[in-house]
Amino acid sequence: xxxxxxxxxxxxxxxxxxxxxxxxxxxxxxxxxxxxxxxxxxxxxxxxxxxxxxxxxxxxxxxxxxxxxxxxxxxxxxxxxxxxxxxxxxxxxxxxxxxxxxxxxxxxxxxxxxxxxxxxxxxxxxxxxx
Amino acid sequence: xxxxxxxxxxxxxxxxxxxxxxxxxxxxxxxxxxxxxxxxxxxxxxxxxxxxxxxxxxxxxxxxxxxxxxxxxxxxxxxxxxxxxxxxxxxxxxxxxxxxxxxxxxxxxxxxxxxxxxxxxxxxxxxxxx
Amino acid sequence: xxxxxxxxxxxxxxxxxxxxxxxxxxxxxxxxxxxxxxxxxxxxxxxxxxxxxxxxxxxxxxxxxxxxxxxxxxxxxxxxxxxxxxxxxxxxxxxxxxxxxxxxxxxxxxxxxxxxxxxxxxxxxxxxxx
Numbered sequence: 585x586x587x588x589x590x591x592x593x594x595x596x597x598x599x600x601x602x603x604x605x606x607x608x609x610x611x612x613x614x615x616x617x618x619x620x621x622x623x624x625x626x627x628x629x630x631x632x633x634x635x636x637x638x639x640x641x642x643x644x645x646x647x648x649x650x651x652x653x654x655x656x657x658x659x660x661x662x663x664x665x666x667x668x669x670x671x672x673x674x675x676x677x678x679x680x681x682x683x684x685x686x687x688x689x690x691x692x693x694x695x696x697x698x699x700x701x702x703x704x705x706x707x708x709x710x711x712x713x714x
Numbered sequence: 715x716x717x718x719x720x721x722x723x724x725x726x727x728x729x730x731x732x733x734x735x736x737x738x739x740x741x742x743x744x745x746x747x748x749x750x751x752x753x754x755x756x757x758x759x760x761x762x763x764x765x766x767x768x769x770x771x772x773x774x775x776x777x778x779x780x781x782x783x784x785x786x787x788x789x790x791x792x793x794x795x796x797x798x799x800x801x802x803x804x805x806x807x808x809x810x811x812x813x814x815x816x817x818x819x820x821x822x823x824x825x826x827x828x829x830x831x832x833x834x835x836x837x838x839x840x841x842x843x844x
Numbered sequence: 845x846x847x848x849x850x851x852x853x854x855x856x857x858x859x860x861x862x863x864x865x866x867x868x869x870x871x872x873x874x875x876x877x878x879x880x881x882x883x884x885x886x887x888x889x890x891x892x893x894x895x896x897x898x899x900x901x902x903x904x905x906x907x908x909x910x911x912x913x914x915x916x917x918x919x920x921x922x923x924x925x926x927x928x929x930x931x932x933x934x935x936x937x938x939x940x941x942x943x944x945x946x947x948x949x950x951x952x953x954x955x956x957x958x959x960x961x962x963x964x965x966x967x968x969x970x971x972x973x974x
Contacts, residue, residue, distance in 0.1 A: 585813050620809050624820030626764040631932045634886040639919035640928045647929045659769035668770045669777045672761045679880050681971045683845050690884030711811045713843050713973050715943050750939050754950030756894040789899035798900045799907045802891045841941045843973050
């Protein structure tokens with residue numbers, strides 16, 4: 585298992601972590617299999633989506649805010665219930681395939697940490713499976 | 715592969731199954747890898763979220779009810795279309811990492827079965843990967 | 845790793861790809877483990893849900909359209925921001941268990957490609973893990 589830490593910039597953000605994952609895959613020496621990208625947190629998740637136009641990430645965050653608004657209508661008293669709910673919608677991990685020692689991503693795909701209660705230091709764990 | 719069955723208490727519920735998964739990991743003898751926690755159903759899912767404050771689970775269920783209301787506006791004639799839709803939003807599995815024979819979960823994380831059409835007996839399958 | 849291509853029929857569709865995955869599992873010779881079903885795209889996803897009544901798939905698509913409407917309120921200028929957002933809600937992969945050389949699916953479960961910006965040719969990658 586490998587891990588890295590990132591500092592997220594704002595309360596909500598989609599942070600592109602593809603290069604971190606790609607570097608770890610190379611260092612691991614794994615040739616074929618998959619990597620599970622996992623966050624041990626409950627107010628951020630992982631998603632794979634378009635990395636070329638940053639507007640896509642903004643639209644995802646905006647829609648999540650619209651569907652799951654921040655506010656006082658929740659029971660959880662810490663003011664971040666919306667962040668927990670968004671985390672369950674995204675999921676806390678993504679599994680990405682590896683072939684010939686390389687991440688198998690589509691042309692437009694990037695791996696993102698979806699921050700919903702930042703800014704914070706977030707850990708990302710990587711487990712390699714074959 | 716291992717499996718266990720749980721009886722869910724109400725129509726919708728987030729049931730903490732972490733101890734079942736943890737026990738199975740120990741029994742399996744696996745040291746490093748991952749476990750796929752999978753439900754073979756179409757009206758319940760799996761999610762990882764906060765296990766400390768039970769209000770978080772209630773908020774997740776409440777928001778899912780708000781976004782995907784139960785009712786007669788669906789084509790599926792069994793009255794549980796909302797449960798199917800919520801299942802696709804959560805997903806039918808979670809992959810959790812294993813290191814040194816232990817589940818790698820964050821301080822606040824628990825593994826939950828998200829029941830959307832209970833009460834029912836639900837099967838959970840566990841597959842260990844390395 | 846294996847792959848196949850499908851042509852999706854309409855802008856949005858849930859296309860049942862279970863038989864393609866099942867056939868590939870048989871051909872792979874894998875006896876026990878899991879298969880990761882992965883799409884290298886950013887406007888379609890993978891979900892597991894009921895395959896018996898096609899109304900369930902229609903209800904899922906209808907609800908996603910309602911929660912994430914198509915329109916001009918997004919920043920992404922290609923007119924398919926809704927498709928990107930729906931992809932993050934579903935996820936780009938599903939992990940399905942394999943036992944005794946067979947996919948482990950529940951009675952009602954099928955594996956679907958969720959198309960949100962078709963019709964298009966879509967690639968599906970399969971990685972076998974044990």
